[in-house]
Amino acid sequence: MIWDELTAEFFVGHYNYWMTIVLMMIGLYVVVSRGNLVKKIVGLNLFQTSVFMLYISMAKIFGGTAPILTDNPDEVYSNPLPHVLILTAIVVGVATTALGLALIIRIRESFDTIEEDEIFDIEQQMAKNATSTGGER
Numbered sequence: 001m002i003w004d005e006l007t008a009e010f011f012v013g014h015y016n017y018w019m020t021i022v023l024m025m026i027g028l029y030v031v032v033s034r035g036n037l038v039k040k041i042v043g044l045n046l047f048q049t050s051v052f053m054l055y056i057s058m059a060k061i062f063g064g065t066a067p068i069l070t071d072n073p074d075e076v077y078s079n080p081l082p083h084v085l086i087l088t089a090i091v092v093g094v095a096t097t098a099l100g101l102a103l104i105i106r107i108r109e110s111f112d113t114i115e116e117d118e119i120f121d122i123e124q125q126m127a128k129n130a131t132s133t134g135g136e137r
Contacts, residue, residue, distance in 0.1 A: 016057035023050035035116040037104045041097060048093050055082040 011018065023046060030043030059082035067077040104114055111119050 016053065020050045020054040020057075023047075023053065037107065037114045037116065038101075040116075041100045041104070044100075045093070045097060048089075052086050052089065055086050059083060 027043045027045070027047030027050060030046060031040050034040055034043065059079045061076060061078045064076045064078035067080045107119065108114050111122050113119060113122075
């Protein structure tokens with residue numbers, strides 16, 4: 001009986017970790033299982049968002065406020081460092097997503113597809129052609 005309450009309390013009390021794990025695994029699954037390069041970018045963004053959620057949820061203190069000094073010496077503050085780090089990570093994430101999408105556009109222009117398998121086949125065919133002609137293009 002006590003074990004059931006402890007187990008339920010454990011799972012409900014750590015819901016932020018469970019949601020992070022679920023979202024992280026969904027993102028990882030999308031990256032691994034999909035051949036479409038845009039879907040891989042979406043999976044990476046899901047994975048990244050789960051990391052953001054983890055850090056932000058760990059920084060929040062119940063009853064804590066924003067770290068702005070007041071006259072009350074008993075004020076409890078939330079830790080601002082994870083929030084600052086996540087803001088930086090969001091900027092880096094947007095930049096890497098933009099770079100990834102730009103690379104996908106270039107790949108689409110060169111290979112006329114964004115499917116990973118088709119790009120691999122085209123590259124294999126190009127390598128065969130280069131070897132049969134002695135490396136000349």
